Amino acid sequence: MKPRDIELLSAYLDGQLSSSDSARLESRLKTEPELVSVMDDLRTARGYLRQLPKRRAPRNFTLTRKMVGQNPPLPRTYPVFRFTTAIATLLFFLTYGLNVLAPRFASQPVYGMGGGGGGDVELYSAEAPAMAEPAATEAPAEAPSVEMVPAPTMQAESTPAADTTREMETPVAKEGAEEAAGSALTQDQPQALPEPQPIPPLVPVLWQYILLGVAFLGAVLMAVMRRASARRWK
Amino acid sequence: MNEQALIQDAQSGNLDAFNTLVLHYQDSVFNTALRILGDDDLAADATQEAFISAFKSIASYRGGSFKAWLMRTVTNACYDELRRQKRRPTTPLEPDTDDGEEMDSPRWLADPNMTPDQQAEADELEHAIQHCLDNLPLEFKTVVVMADIQGMDYTEVASSIRVPLGTIKSRLARARLRLRECLAGFEELLPSSFRLEVEGRAQ
Numbered sequence: 001m002k003p004r005d006i007e008l009l010s011a012y013l014d015g016q017l018s019s020s021d022s023a024r025l026e027s028r029l030k031t032e033p034e035l036v037s038v039m040d041d042l043r044t045a046r047g048y049l050r051q052l053p054k055r056r057a058p059r060n061f062t063l064t065r066k067m068v069g070q071n072p073p074l075p076r077t078y079p080v081f082r083f084t085t086a087i088a089t090l091l092f093f094l095t096y097g098l099n100v101l102a103p104r105f106a107s108q109p110v111y112g113m114g115g116g117g118g119g120d121v122e123l124y125s126a127e128a129p130a131m132a133e134p135a136a137t138e139a140p141a142e143a144p145s146v147e148m149v150p151a152p153t154m155q156a157e158s159t160p161a162a163d164t165t166r167e168m169e170t171p172v173a174k175e176g177a178e179e180a181a182g183s184a185l186t187q188d189q190p191q192a193l194p195e196p197q198p199i200p201p202l203v204p205v206l207w208q209y210i211l212l213g214v215a216f217l218g219a220v221l222m223a224v225m226r227r228a229s230a231r232r233w234k
Numbered sequence: 235m236n237e238q239a240l241i242q243d244a245q246s247g248n249l250d251a252f253n254t255l256v257l258h259y260q261d262s263v264f265n266t267a268l269r270i271l272g273d274d275d276l277a278a279d280a281t282q283e284a285f286i287s288a289f290k291s292i293a294s295y296r297g298g299s300f301k302a303w304l305m306r307t308v309t310n311a312c313y314d315e316l317r318r319q320k321r322r323p324t325t326p327l328e329p330d331t332d333d334g335e336e337m338d339s340p341r342w343l344a345d346p347n348m349t350p351d352q353q354a355e356a357d358e359l360e361h362a363i364q365h366c367l368d369n370l371p372l373e374f375k376t377v378v379v380m381a382d383i384q385g386m387d388y389t390e391v392a393s394s395i396r397v398p399l400g401t402i403k404s405r406l407a408r409a410r411l412r413l414r415e416c417l418a419g420f421e422e423l424l425p426s427s428f429r430l431e432v433e434g435r436a437q
Binding site: 010041062068 | 257285286359381413417
């Protein structure tokens, strides 16, 4: 039996042959018992398959929105809130990072040409003792000037009251001079260095609070929107 | 049921419309998967996967027989399942009898309208046919399931599995012949009408 004949017989059983092919095959079936036998086999096999019980689906296969990854439709303003919240959060962390990191960079010593902007602050703070030092050294120089003021000569002919006044002023001036001299002596000791000025935050803290507030508020509003949409959807 | 309207609604994302189609076709899809895979649980999984996949890709449906389009989806899901089985073969857990032997025909699958003898015969016949189907090459089995079990015409089968019409005719003829040879070993299980037919031809 040729495979082509089997195909013809199978198609003939299903009524899939053209009328001319059917007529030709029918005439052959009358004369070729082998063809009839094969056709019976094919018909029997087809009958078995058609006899198979049709099973009912064991359950419903309807889909849920979760199965297909559908989300409830959100309000049109939702993307605006999402964008605002994202930007506010980003800016908050950026400003926070700037304010935390800037003083650390500022305290780094300057190395070579690539010291960066932080070195300026170091230079500035390094200048502070240098500026304080002359002030301390000037004090003794000025202190005697208080004693050398021409006041005594001018007040030489003055009343005793004026003398007492001068005597009262002079010890004070002397004490000031001694203190200034003492402080000048202790300038070389490191514990006497003046405290460096705290560096103010690059971004005002108030801005950070505002950004944090916007981010928090946006997140809360988005959560409320999502929940309301899901409730409406159900 | 206005199928075209439901399909259009489903294409615009209407899940309820798609679920109406699911309810209409789920028995056909499940039976196809069952006959290709030969296992209820695997068939149920493949059916669910097929419907999920169908919903996600329903935009690609461009008319024609929706049933054929669905059958292509379930066939693909079955092929995926068979590939998975090949990678990780498993041993099915058949329920045990009181003697501790595996039970081929679980009680919960029994039809309450049949007598125990009829039920046993029907189960055995179904098992015999399924056994012969399982012995067919996959491409033959798919064609024979669609054409002879689902009653689809050649054009629908061809569009479902995307092969030429001539190939469908050839595969179907060869599959039927192989099935007939296989089922010859189960003559005692065949319904009386078929037995008479066979005996009549033998005389």
